[in-house]
Amino acid sequence: MTRSILAAGLLCVSTQAALAETPILHVLTYDSFVSDWGPGPQVEAAFEAQCGCDLVFDAAGDGAAVLARLLLEGTRTDADVVLGLDTNLTAQAAASGLFAPHGLSPALDLPADWSDPLFLPFDWGWFAFVYDNTRIPDPPASFRDLIASDLSVVIEDPRSSTPGLGLLMWVKAAYGDESAEIWRGLAPRILTVTPGWSEAYDLFLNGEADMVLSYTTSPAYHLIAEGDATKSAAQFSEGHYLQVEVAGMVAGTDQPDLARQFLAFMTTDAFQSIIPETNWMYPAVTPTAGLPDGFATLIHPAPSLLLPPDAALAARDPALDEWRNALAR
Amino acid sequence: MRWHAEPRLIKPAAALVAAVLVLLNLGALAAVLWRADGEATLQPADWVALRFTVVQAALSALVSVVLAVPVARALARRRFPGRRLLIALMGAPFILPVLVAIAGLLAVLGRNGMVNDALAALGLDRVSLYGLQGVVLAHVFFNLPLSVRLLLQGWARIPAEHLRLAQALGFGARARFRLIEMPMLTRIAPGALAAVFLICLTSFAVALMLGGGPAATTLELAIYQAFRFDFDLGRAALLALVQAGVGLVALGVLGFVRLPATRQAGLDRLAPAPPGGLARVLDLLAISMAATFLLVPLGVVIARGLPHLADLPASVWAAAGRSLGVAALSTLLLAGFTVALTLAGLRRRWPEGLGMAALVASPLVIGTGLFIVLNPLVAPSTVALPVTALVNAAMALPFALRATLPPARQTEADFARLSAALGLSPGAHLRLILWPRLRAPLGFALGLGAALSIGDLGVIVLFGQTGTETLPLAMQRLMGAYRSEAAQGVAVLLLALALGTFVLVERLIGGRDAGA
Known part of the structure; x- marks a missing residue:
């Protein structure tokens, strides 16, 4: 009896240790991104399938609220990646010094040139x-x-x-x-x-x-x-x-590799194909399967x-x- | 120990509640100021916002309370089947989430609403809801129920002997109003005016949705803007101080005009039959007009949302469970706060002012301040729900005290000497004298607190994380994801939960006489 309790205890400890080894990536984003109908749940499943990590979304209102929340938390923030600012907000975000260069240069399908070292578009x-x-x-x-x-x-x-x-x-x-x-x-x-x-x-x-x-x-x-x-x-x-929605890596992140991996993942098919019918925006990189049928009827x-x-x-x-x-x- | 001495426990309990409230209000403001850098100044647009805020709040308070007088009197003296249900239902707008209520109001009074369709069918011009008139109308929609309930408590406490005496002396309607009802109103109405004024003072979404544009900017919106748009914490705190200043001035003015309570002892006998004839017709008119104004929009909300109730996603039901949990915790806290401050308030004035102070504070500043304070200690999202419950309790406290303190003081004035003369112990005095007379208003107060907590979007928005969404937040997210039909379903669920909780808590605490 004593032995089985001990075994159970050890098992418990080792499970916790295993859990503790799973790195957690915190992504701060806006509310509608994480809702059941937004991209959040599918993005989480797709990224977790390949990262060996736990992706946790923190949500705050809309893009401006996300920035306000980040500025309020400052360097103390848990967030590793901030997703959902737009270009009308990025100057203020960049000036905060809270973001680090992403170092990525994927080919993008944007109706505008893109060369921002801190922020990478995910949709527009x-x-x-x-x-x-x-x-x-x-x-x-x-x-x-x-x-x-x-x-x-x-x-x-x-x-x-x-x-x-x-x-x-x-x-x-x-x-x-x-x-x-x-x-x-x-x-x-x-x-x-x-x-x-x-x-x-x-x-x-x-x-x-x-x-x-x-x-x-x-x-x-x-x-x-x-x-x-x-x-x-x-x-x-x-x-x-245009509204170009972007994500950026937090400079003080304790998971820089994972954050960069997420940003790289963001412009791949797995992420981009989720966007049109959940966020109802154009994906930053057109998925290989193309856009959903209804998008062809839209004005250009x-x-x-x-x-x-x-x-x-x-x-x-x-x-x-x-x-x-x-x-x- | 006999009742003439205050039980020893009351003072420290009230002091503890006071400390929590002061920390919550001033502490939050101080935290925001502490994080602010640079000097903040008021801009010309802020003065325009200040003027609009005061004008709309004053008009809303005045219209709500004036309209509430005939309605409350009619409800107080008439008895008819379904009266209690009607009173409960009429309270619903006050506890509804703002967006739900506005949707209902627009369905009736909006551009394509019933009233305008009827006007158009008669060949008349459509009337516009947008502008100051819309803001005031929406605020009256929200606050008429509260005003009616507060005044109703006043009518319920007019000793039946006075009414019988008035009848025996052949008082007409005017004499009855001047000699019996007016003295009651001069005691109750200022508090109701203050409560409505303070609620409308921090109005944000109503003014913005129905105001028609930036001319209808309130101070709370300016605070929001300072946070969100400029991330200027100093300006936000300064505007919050201006807002609090206006609220305190209003409290002071209304506290000043309040007349000293007259001492009217009664034996709680049955009231005489109400007057018939014209008075009866007018009462019927007052009740039916108020019921139409308040209930038709609710009916539309229900009719729209009911078909979508069945296909709500599972996450919505989880959110509903979370909201009920928050409401339960919030109600417990509110019960503690209210009882401590009401008992302490029997012998001193400060608990009342302190309770009201929570209304003066900007919810946005409290939320942000708490966030600043908690952020270094714990991940704010992990305490999102308890913090929401605490802030909800503090926000509901002013209404609770409004409901419990006047009858508590009246009871004390009527019976304290008798209790002391009889040598009743504090326990016996509480059980035999105070409880039977206070349980109805206390039930109302706690029911209100529970319902408000269910409908509140409040600080959860600032603290939220996946897995902590409450029902109002779930509704917001549905709307943000184009799912407006599902959101209408959630609106019905919110309405049902808020109203159900209100009735349940009020009956559990208030007992048989609840809703009187």
Whole structure:
């Protein structure tokens, strides 16, 4: 009896030792990435199958919340990899000194050049105004069209949401010094400004607004997951601003090799093929099997607009003032 | 020991609760300030936010409480089948997650809502919900139930003898209002006004969703922005101080105007039959209008979500279990806090102010402060659920004390001398005098705390990790993944759990008279 308890105890200790030897990789990301319907669960399974490690996701709100969380934790952070910032946030993230170079240079399928030493894209999308094509047969084809229309749009607040900030940059990149005038023109069209994407999209789905600021890929969700072809994205002649979502390695990580392995894994087929139908964005590297069928029906805007991270950071505060002054009337 | 002396245990228990609350509020703020670098200054936009915050909170409080008067009076004096159920259901908007409630409200009053469809069918212009009117309307939707419940407690405590005497003396409606109901309202209404004002003071999502744009920026949003957008902790703390200052001024003003409690001893006899005729019609009107305003949006939420309830993923049910656990812990903590501060508050004023202070603080600052304090000690995600329960309890405490303290003080005023004269022991006084009169408001308070905890998104967002998601967070994530139909199913589950917990806790603690 005593011996069996001892044996059980030893077994227990040795199992714990085995567990302790399994390295843990902490990836800090945004909420919708780790949800059951996001890429998280599949990515975790695929990476754990090859890394001999335990992949743990920590989640915080959206991209901006992820950055705020990292800045709050500072060098004390558990995170080894941060995944889900976009190029409007990376200048601030880089300035924190919390990221280390990834040292990778995979071939990417982006509508823009990429050479950031700290951050590596995992997916991207164009911002766009999504509408119901059964109700609006003739959607606006530019910001000026939208201003001249009697449509109502719901947008996200640039101070609390990454798409909201993306729209700010979109108008800035397309109109530069004229952007204040564009915002003044848009003001009467804007039904309301929501804290985040999901609230805005919900208002749109409930028929509160004619259009919502979302992505060109949003109609693919309705088409593929719901068999619903009534949602479309309006193509604007000014071009569409890009959201490039990136990941980076935390400088103070205790698992540098594993973190780098994860970033390398991120641009492989195993990871990239999960993205289109879970994150509903374009994969950074088109999988060998190609994109899901529904993606072929999506608009393909040109030109693609994107401010470099430093320019985006510099433009942010003045653009926000313009936005606020125009909309506060 | 006899009752005229305060039992020795009460003071240290209240002091302990006080310490926890002060640490939670001031400690969090101090932690944020400590991590801040550089000097923070208020910008012109902040003054605009301050003005909007005060205007919307004041209007919301005033409208909620004024509308609550006829509704509470009608509910207090009428008896009809389903009355208790109606009262419980009417409380639902207050405990609903903001997004669920807004969805329901929009279904009725939104651009494509029932009201606008009816207006359009009649050839009239559609009315817009977006703007200050929408913010106030939504806040009234949330806070009318709370105001009604608080005033209802006041009506329930008018001694039946007064009403019988009024009837015997042939008081008309005006005399009854002036001589009996008005004195009660002057004691209860300021507290209700303060509570609603303070809730609306830290409003964030409602103002942003329905405000129509940056003109409707509240201070809490500005704090959020300072954190999230600029990562300027100093500015966040400064704005939080401004917000707390406004809240304290409001508390001070309303505490100042409150009249001294009149001492009305009663023998808790049955009330006389309520007046008939026009009064009866008006009461019916008040109840049915309030019920329509509060219940139709809920009905829409239920009708929309019910079909999707069956195919909710397993993770949602796990999240529901977690939420119930958080609510249970939060309710236990709240019970301890409330009892300690209520008993201590029988003889001194500070417990009330201290309890209210939690409403003055910015939830965002508390969450961030706790994160800063805990981060060096433990992985914040490992304590996400207990911390959520603690913050929920602190946030619900002001409402709990609002409900328990006035009746506790009234009971003490009425019976303390009698107990002392009879030589009742503290235990006997608690059991025979205080408990029967306080269990109903205490049941209400704890039920409210449990339900609020279930619906709260709060600090879990900041602390969250995979495997710690609560039901509101699960709903948020569903919405973030285009699964708005599943999210509607979760909304029904949330509504059912919050309401079910509320009714259960209220009945368990409050006993037969709960909901009176």
